[in-house]
Amino acid sequence: xxxxxxxxxxxxLTVLAARALPEVRKVLVLESGxxxxxxxxxxxxxxxxxxxxxxxxxxxPLPLLFVDAGRQQRMAxxxxxxxxxxxxxxxxxxxxxxxxxRGDAAGRLARRGLARAGLVxxxxxxxxxxxxxxxxxxxxxxxxxxxxxxxxxxxxxRAGRAVVPIALEAPRPLPRHGLKGRRQVAKALRxxxxxxxxxxxxLG
Numbered sequence: 463x464x465x466x467x468x469x470x471x472x473x474x475l476t477v478l479a480a481r482a483l484p485e486v487r488k489v490l491v492l493e494s495g496x497x498x499x500x501x502x503x504x505x506x507x508x509x510x511x512x513x514x515x516x517x518x519x520x521x522x523p524l525p526l527l528f529v530d531a532g533r534q535q536r537m538a539x540x541x542x543x544x545x546x547x548x549x550x551x552x553x554x555x556x557x558x559x560x561x562x563x564r565g566d567a568a569g570r571l572a573r574r575g576l577a578r579a580g581l582v583x584x585x586x587x588x589x590x591x592x593x594x595x596x597x598x599x600x601x602x603x604x605x606x607x608x609x610x611x612x613x614x615x616x617x618x619x620r621a622g623r624a625v626v627p628i629a630l631e632a633p634r635p636l637p638r639h640g641l642k643g644r645r646q647v648a649k650a651l652r653x654x655x656x657x658x659x660x661x662x663x664x665l666g
Contacts, residue, residue: 609650
């Protein structure tokens with residue numbers, strides 16, 4: 463699944479690269495209010511367009527791989543997120559950047575909060591991840607904005623599900639979420655505080 467916003471200049475290569483991978487059954491694009499031709503380019507490239515994240519429910523029996531619209535020719539690298547989920551060794555795999563990249567205030571808060579919940583991340587969350595059907599069900603609906611992925615991980619940790627961080631460099635600089643993003647992360651983590659859970663912390 464590719465979430466895209468004003469990505470007309472890169473979405474075609476990303477969709478075509480994903481479609482070329484034998485492990486990928488469907489390429490979905492969730493387009494959010496673009497003012498350029500992202501929707502048309504994605505559709506012309508063979509993607510299934512989604513209008514709302516709730517439409518992912520129809521595909522949830524399969525593992526859901528979420529990738530950045532800018533991944534383009536580096537799409538195959540994202541399969542590192544898919545492997546532990548399809549192998550059954552994890553319910554979710556999350557991409558983390560290099561340890562030298564601490565991320566913005568929202569990203570640092572997410573790392574601290576998830577460390578308290580039992581998952582120590584060696585780098586900042588990049589936003590890319592893979593969820594099993596069970597993980598999707600346990601974490602739906604997601605928190606808003608920048609709190610979405612930290613909230614998903616927190617939900618899974620609270621449920622005692624296995625989450626693995628995977629070293630995977632982001633295809634473009636991480637977005638800065640600002641004060642609003644920090645508040646979204648804080649709200650997501652606060653609403654999900656609960657019991658410590660068993661996790662898998664090995665870096666893939």
